[in-house]
Amino acid sequence: MSKLAAKDKFLDLSDYGRPFGKFLANSLKNTRFTPIHVTLLFGLSGLIAIGCMLNRNYFFAGFFILLKSGIDAADGELARLKNTPSYSGRYLDSVFDIILNFIFLMTICYVSKTTFWVTLLAFFCIQLQGTLYNYYYVILRNKSVGGDATSKVFEYKSPRALSGENQKTVDILFTIYTLVYGIFDKIIHFLDNDAYRVKTFPNWFMTLVSIYGLGFQLLIIVVMLPMNLIEYIVPFFIIYTLPIFAIIGIRKVFFKV
Helix, strand or coil, X not given: CCCCCHHHCCCCCCCCCHHHHHHHHHHHCCCCCCHHHHHHHHHHHHHHHHHHHHCCCHHHXXXXXXXXXXXXXXXXXXXXXXXXXXXXHHHHHHHHHXXXXXXXXXXXXXXXXXXXXXXXXXXXXHHHHHHHHHHHHHHHHHHCCCCCCCCCCCCCCCCCCCCCCCHHHHHHHHHHHHHHHHHHHHHHHHHCCCHHHCCCCCHHHHHHHHHHCHHHHHHHXXXXXXXXXXXXXXXXXXXXXCHHHHHHHHHHHHCCC
């Protein structure tokens, strides 16, 4: 099942890992590998990338970051192929992403000798950017006829476990998810609190917003690393946050409730 109806599909600049993700998922659909195993695998790829950064091997760091993006797309694809959607997998994927993002930034901080507090601000900015993209994307998915509604626009309470997963595990992962993402969700909802009432978003607008998707953020890091621009990564992502307000303004002016 696609996440979006055909008419709502757009060029997602952050989803370049999808073809590899589909290939990997199709390769694993008749094996004992589960989507959770794939999630653990992309976590491992991220950790290898961090090791490469610490050793100043930026080319291979970039390779494993791109590999992580491809594997990251495979867990959801495998869940759809095996018809085993789960909230546990969804929350675990998101928690792994934010942990790896934090370690990526702290590793860049250490290697480039950037100050901790400035790096922490960049991490906050990266998460805010990603939340804006996810906010609009989840709204579109929930509005799209036949689209994927596993993700909710507002995550206020732990969902009921789906077949094959444990409710306690879902509750624990939901709690962790809301703790690490809650502040970013609240900020974006405050900045654009009635976006969920819009009927739909045009494809060009979603393509524009996708520059804030995690995949595109990581691609920027991958490009900057081998160019020996590592000391500019942290300030770049702080400045990169500013167009958020223009995008929200476009939404409010042209796509009114």
